[in-house]
Amino acid sequence: MPPIRPLSSSVINKIAAGEVIERPASVVKELLENAIDAAATRVDVAVEQGGLELIRVVDNGCGIAPEQLALAVTAHATSKIETADDLFRVGTLGFRGEALASIAEVSRTTLRSRQLAAESGAELQVIGGEHQTLSPCGAPPGTAVEVRNLFFNIPVRRKFLRSTQTEMGHISEMVTRAALACPKIHFTLRHNDKLTYDLPPTERWSERIGTFFGAELADDLLWVESRDNDIWLRGYAAKPSQTRGNNRWQYLFLNGRAIRDRSLQHALGEAYRGLIMTGRYPVAFLHLEMPPEMVDVNVHPTKMEVRFQDGGRLYSQLLGTLRAKFLSSDLTARLSPHAAHGVAAQPHLTVGAAAAQPARGGAADQAPWERDSAREATREAALAFSSSGATFHPALANDDVAGAHDPERAARLRAELVAWAKGQLMTEQQALAAHGEASFSVAHSDNGAATALGTIDIDGEELPHYGHAPLELLPFQRPPGRPPMLPNYPGGGAGIAPHGGQANDSRGTVNTSRSHSATAWNTAADSSPAIQIHNRYLVAETGEGLVVIDQHALHERILYEQIRTKVLAGAVESQQLLVPEPVDMSGHEAAAVLAQRELLMQLGIGVEPFGGSTILVTGYPAMLANFRPAEILRDVVDQLLTEGKTPERRDLLDELLHMISCKAAIKAGDRLSAAEIQALVEQRAQFQDSHHCPHGRPTMLVFTREELDKQFKRI
Numbered sequence: 098m099p100p101i102r103p104l105s106s107s108v109i110n111k112i113a114a115g116e117v118i119e120r121p122a123s124v125v126k127e128l129l130e131n132a133i134d135a136a137a138t139r140v141d142v143a144v145e146q147g148g149l150e151l152i153r154v155v156d157n158g159c160g161i162a163p164e165q166l167a168l169a170v171t172a173h174a175t176s177k178i179e180t181a182d183d184l185f186r187v188g189t190l191g192f193r194g195e196a197l198a199s200i201a202e203v204s205r206t207t208l209r210s211r212q213l214a215a216e217s218g219a220e221l222q223v224i225g226g227e228h229q230t231l232s233p234c235g236a237p238p239g240t241a242v243e244v245r246n247l248f249f250n251i252p253v254r255r256k257f258l259r260s261t262q263t264e265m266g267h268i269s270e271m272v273t274r275a276a277l278a279c280p281k282i283h284f285t286l287r288h289n290d291k292l293t294y295d296l297p298p299t300e301r302w303s304e305r306i307g308t309f310f311g312a313e314l315a316d317d318l319l320w321v322e323s324r325d326n327d328i329w330l331r332g333y334a335a336k337p338s339q340t341r342g343n344n345r346w347q348y349l350f351l352n353g354r355a356i357r358d359r360s361l362q363h364a365l366g367e368a369y370r371g372l373i374m375t376g377r378y379p380v381a382f383l384h385l386e387m388p389p390e391m392v393d394v395n396v397h398p399t400k401m402e403v404r405f406q407d408g409g410r411l412y413s414q415l416l417g418t419l420r421a422k423f424l425s426s427d428l429t430a431r432l433s434p435h436a437a438h439g440v441a442a443q444p445h446l447t448v449g450a451a452a453a454q455p456a457r458g459g460a461a462d463q464a465p466w467e468r469d470s471a472r473e474a475t476r477e478a479a480l481a482f483s484s485s486g487a488t489f490h491p492a493l494a495n496d497d498v499a500g501a502h503d504p505e506r507a508a509r510l511r512a513e514l515v516a517w518a519k520g521q522l523m524t525e526q527q528a529l530a531a532h533g534e535a536s537f538s539v540a541h542s543d544n545g546a547a548t549a550l551g552t553i554d555i556d557g558e559e560l561p562h563y564g565h566a567p568l569e570l571l572p573f574q575r576p577p578g579r580p581p582m583l584p585n586y587p588g589g590g591a592g593i594a595p596h597g598g599q600a601n602d603s604r605g606t607v608n609t610s611r612s613h614s615a616t617a618w619n620t621a622a623d624s625s626p627a628i629q630i631h632n633r634y635l636v637a638e639t640g641e642g643l644v645v646i647d648q649h650a651l652h653e654r655i656l657y658e659q660i661r662t663k664v665l666a667g668a669v670e671s672q673q674l675l676v677p678e679p680v681d682m683s684g685h686e687a688a689a690v691l692a693q694r695e696l697l698m699q700l701g702i703g704v705e706p707f708g709g710s711t712i713l714v715t716g717y718p719a720m721l722a723n724f725r726p727a728e729i730l731r732d733v734v735d736q737l738l739t740e741g742k743t744p745e746r747r748d749l750l751d752e753l754l755h756m757i758s759c760k761a762a763i764k765a766g767d768r769l770s771a772a773e774i775q776a777l778v779e780q781r782a783q784f785q786d787s788h789h790c791p792h793g794r795p796t797m798l799v800f801t802r803e804e805l806d807k808q809f810k811r812i
Contacts, residue, residue, distance in 0.1 A: 107202065107226050110172055111251065114199035116398040120258060121148025121247055122267035123399070124200055128242050129275045130190035131197075132156035133353075134177065135240065138298070139283040142272060146289070147264030149247055149255075157239040160212035163219035166231060169208065170223050172198040186389040190354055193398070197242075202226040203254070204247045210240040225250045269293065273309055274355035277348055277382065280305045303333065306382055310346070314339055314380065319426060321383075323418040327391070328411065332383035334419055337369060337789060338430055340377035350384045351392065357401050364412045368419035370751070371786060372428070374793040385411070429644075429788045430795040626771070627778050633765035635774055642802040649765050650790035651781055656720070657758035657791045658784040664699050664754070670719040671701035677713040678726045682734065684710045689737040690730070700753055702733065720761045732756055755791045 104112075118124060125142060132140045135158025145151040161169055168174045175194030178184060184192075200206060201223035211218030218236030222229040248255040258264060265288055276284045276296050286294040299305055307315030318333035332350075347365060349356050361383075369379040393404040405411055627637035627646070635646040663669045682690070687710040690697070694704055703716035714726040721729055736752045763769065769777070781787045781796070790796055806812045 106172065110195075110198050110202035110226055113172065113195045113398075114203045114251075115254075117196055117199045118203060118247075119399075120267060121152060121264050122271045124148065124152050124204075124244055124247065125154065125268050126271045126275075126399075127191065127196035127200065128152070128154035128244075129271065131242075132158055132240070133275065133279055133282065134189045134191055135159045137239065137282065139285075140275075141285045141287075142268075143287040143290075144265070144268055147258075147261035148268055149258065149261070149264070150245065152244040152247070153241065155239065155241040157237070160215070160218075160239055161208075161210040162212060162215075163210075163231065163233070166208055166210060166219055166221040167228055170197045170201045170206070170221070170228070174198075184395050185393065187394050188352070188389050190400070193395070193400075195398075198226075200244055203251055204249065205245040207243040207245075208240070209234055209236045211236040211238055213238045274348065276305060277302075277309070278350045278353050278355055278384075302382070306333065310380075318382075319422055321418050321422045323414060325410065325414050327388050328414060329386040330383065330414055330418055333381065334365075334368075334383070334422065335380035336428055337372035337379070337423075337793065338428075338795070339380050340373045341380060342377065344378040346380040347378065348382045351394075351403060352386055352389065354394065354400065354403075356403050358403065358405075360405075360408050360412055361415055364415040365419070368416050368423070369793075371791050372423065372789045372793055377793070383415070424785055427788075428786075430798045627774050629769055629774055632768050635778065637778060639799065642800045642805055644797050644799050646778070646781075646797045647765075647790075647794070648767070648769065648777065649762050650794050651787065651796040652762040652777060653758050653790045653792075654787050654796055655777075655780050655784055656761050657754055658786075660700075660718075660720075660754055660758055664750070667699070669699065669701040671703065671716045672719045672722060673703070673716045674714065674726065677705070677715045679707055680712050680714060680727045680730050682710050682712055686710070686734045686738065687712055690734060693737060696750060696753075697733065699750070700757065702729065704730070718757055718761075721757065724760060729760075732760070758791060 117127065121144065125144070125148065129140060129142070132154060135156060137156035137158035139157050141153075141155045143151070143153040143155075173194040175192060177189045177192040177194075178187065197206075202225065205225070206223045207220065208223075209218055209220045217233050219231060220234040220236075221231050248258075268288075269286065272284060272286045272294060276282070276294070280300075280302050281298045283298050284294060284296040285292065294308075296305065296308060303315050303318060306318070314335060317336045317339045319336060320331075321334050322331040324330070344362055347362055349358060349361055365379055365381055373379060391406045393406075394400055396402055396404050627635045629635055629648070633648060635648055635651075637644055637646070660669065687706075690704055690712055691706060697704060701716060701718035703714065705713040705715055707713045712730065714730055717724075717726045717729050733753060733756070736756060763777075788796055803812070
């Protein structure tokens with residue numbers, strides 16, 4: 098056996114380079130992080146041949162003193178930490194002190210830097226880890242790092258790199274992450290002297306998102322925000338109509354650092370469960386802020402993976418925040434002339450402060466970590482609405498007005514909107530008091546007059562509220578830390594169910610009140626008869642235009658919610674068989690069925706062993722009376738053995754509920770009577786998430802009057 102001996106510094110740096118510098122994009126990432134840590138306001142990135150020939154990153158940050166340039170490319174030399182305790186409260190992006198040394202070890206690197214107060218800069222070349230002579234040079238304030246001939250002294254590593262286009266794609270992704278994390282920094286990216294990105298600083302985060310991912314996606318983003326003591330979550334989640342075949346459009350930022358976290362991505366998927374198709378992934382841009390001591394960022398050399406002190410708390414906060422947003426938002430699919438022309442659609446104002454959809458250019462639409470007070474006051478004033486959720490002030494459609502920076506202009510608009518909001522509320526109160534029969538769970542006194550459910554604070558004035566659910570405007574004088582009132586959602590909140598009923602499940606309190614998918618319908622439309630076309634779609638008039646309903650998808654959602662409520666209450670109707678029906682299966686299938694007997698009993702499916710691999714079906718759900726018990730059991734087995742893995746009990750229950758509701762629902766091609774059509778249409782407002790079936794397909798599509806007029810050339 099060879100003797101034990103210490104490795105040379107060159108070998109050590111090459112080993113570190115193998116961990117930190119995987120490809121040219123890794124170099125770009127490390128240099129971008131250094132530039133951001135140097136408080137740069139502009140960062141220019143230029144690459145040639147996908148980064149193999151040249152990577153140049155120039156910033157206008159604080160610069161490096163000449164006597165410290167050599168230390169900057171020395172292994173484990175850094176200005177960002179001093180003691181081991183500092184590793185547990187890291188407040189910068191880079192801190193390990195190995196990136197520049199590793200880069201210089203496997204390339205021809207040139208550093209030029211000048212501090213603002215210095216008369217001249219300094220230049221240092223490092224070739225394959227060997228330092229050349231330090232020399233003075235002319236340079237603007239900041240630092241420029243040129244990395245040429247990457248992996249020139251490790252030809253084996255160079256062979257494993259992909260094509261120029263592929264490597265350039267990875268570099269673009271690194272610049273994208275940095276630009277999304279720091280919207281106030283001006284970034285540029287050039288490839289082979291051709292400009293790829295020129296991203297001026299912006300106060301509006303959605304503007305930068307739209308630059309990278311298109312205006313269509315930016316228009317379909319929902320602002321989400323919540324605070325749990327020291328943890329602040331805010332950002333954008335796309336509507337369920339915007340999905341992708343992978344999770345690459347899920348951007349998570351922690352204290353300005355782009356990260357990947359499987360637990361948080363799983364929470365994202367759970368929040369969208371039942372709203373998107375299986376195999377599709379949601380789109381989100383979320384920023385987390387928390388004290389540095391609550392997270393360990395030193396668990397991986399690339400610093401993309403982190404370890405949270407309380408991951409379960411973050412999981413619950415993200416899941417609860419998103420579900421609350423979805424339950425209080427109108428997610429009904431619609432065609433809009435605004436979307437067709439690439440202009441942001443007018444927001445649909447819904448229950449709760451967190452539910453208000455920000456107009457592009459509003460306060461919530463800015464970079465999430467800093468807001469302009471004048472714009473915020475203007476935006477909050479503009480978010481006044483009536484309890485029907487259908488009324489909005491025209492100023493919300495004007496991006497320039499809603500996002501005005503002029504304090505005097507904002508004050509004038511604020512006063513106008515406050516007066517308008519009060520007028521809307523008083524009009525609603527007078528109508529309710531006069532008729533005594535407001536829609537949907539309005540409280541009434543013994544004499545039939547509507548009574549106030551509470552008050553709404555409009556610019557410091559408490560006004561009585563009669564609406565169909567407890568509402569709260571974005572308060573104009575909201576105290577710091579005061580949470581908005583939200584409808585019921587998994588994890589908390591408050592709401593009023595129709596007829597006072599609520600259903601509880603393992604995920605928390607579920608509100609059975611009118612879903613905001615019903616906001617596509619107004620009171621007049623509820624009484625409008627729907628017609629059936631092609632024995633599969635229902636068409637009805639709405640206040641906005643018309644709505645087309647997929648009868649199977651809507652009925653499937655209704656049945657799913659009904660069955661789920663019964664399962665949680667232990668009240669599923671089961672049809673017991675006088676003569677149990679034997680079903681022959683393989684040994685593996687029979688074992689899977691018997692292992693889940695208790696769960697199947699919750700669904701009304703009774704099974705018993707009958708010897709060998711034969712199973713006796715003793716009962717099955719009454720709503721599936723038209724199906725043979727053997728057919729039902731075989732479908733259950735398919736769910737139990739999906740992909741040959743044992744699913745979690747909750748997931749299995751959910752999949753079985755999907756199967757039963759799908760089988761029991763009316764099908765495309767079924768002819769419905771007028772009474773059946775009306776009953777189906779009326780039930781859609783009684784269940785949450787009725788805008789999507791349990792499998793994630795939309796149940797209805799709204800065509801606005803504006804879109805119809807445009808198609809018929811009226812406008």
